[in-house]
Amino acid sequence: MKHEAWLDQRPACTHTWQVTLAPEATREQTEELKALATSFSELIEQGAFSLAGGPSLARSRIDILGDGVSWTYDLQGVDLRYARVLASNLRLIHETSVELRSLFVHQHPPATEPLLLQLDDPGASPHDWYPEHPSTLPFTLERIPSQSGEQSVTVLIHFAHPLAVETEQVLEAKIACWLELSCFAYPPSREALNAGNFGLIGVESAIFDEQTYEVHVDLFLAADAVWSPLLNMLAALPEPHRCQRVTIE
Structure with missing residues (x-):
């Protein structure tokens, strides 16, 4: 798949994505691509790639073209590296269900330099490749190193009070949205990407105790930035x- 992106970091900007499908693509495959663009806009809107916390998508528009799909995100305070996560999802679609001929991403105001989209591009480095969370969060973050050889990971979300039903429902929705678009979007290295050996395998989430919600991954083969x-x-x-x-942990 031919791809090119011209993006740079701005407080506010517009990103237009244009994806061309193979001529034999079906209506259902076009709709699959449109659904991905819509789901990803929801992920951005919920602050997943925000530089300062809070909603970060002003508006999105999606159009079906004669040979593909085009969509536009109006962004505010978004880490431009979100584009690499979306490109990973497009690559997964390309390899599993829909042949994509080309991908172009352009910015307004115009960017002056291209942004590499795939970890296996010449010159790409895993260091600082993915969006990160802000250094200051409104809660305490604890990372406990895993034991040597262990590849399972557990995330415990602790609350100061017993979990209300509404809070549980909000958490379930957030985790489902995150997992749908992150599960196979964060290869930890070029070698893992090229071998197809990456992802979050066997993910389960549930109430751990009356004040804690748990997300457990049986097999963690992803970059830490997936969190x-x-x-x-x-x-x-x-x-x-x-x-x-x-x-x-």
Whole structure:
């Protein structure tokens, strides 16, 4: 798939994505691409890639073209590296269900330099490749190093009070949105990407105790940055649903 993106970091800008499909693409495959663009706009809107917390998508528009799909995001305070996560999702679609001929991303105001979209591009480095969460979060973040050889990860979301039913429902929706678009979008290295050996395998989430919600991954084969969208979304929650501490172990 031919791809090119011209993006740079701005407080506010518009990104237009243009994806061309193979001539034999069906209506259902076009709708699949449109659904991805819509779901990703919801992820951005919930603050997943916000530089300062809070909603970060002003508006989105999606159009079906004769040979593909075009969509536009009006962004405010968004880490431009979100484009790499979306490109990973497009690559997954390309490899599993819909042949994509080309991908072009342009910015207004215009950017002066291209942004690499795939970790296996020449010159790409895994260091600082993905969006990160802000250094200051409205809750305490604890990271406990895993034991040597262990590849399972557990995230515990702690609250200062017993979990209300509404808070549980909000968490379930946020986690489902994050997981749908992050599960196979964060390869930890070029080698893992090229081998197809990456992802979050066997993910389950449920109430751990009356004040804690748990997300457990049986097999963790992803970059640590995969947690950043979830942490950002938790940080953007209003006070009634805000957690007190998050532990990743």
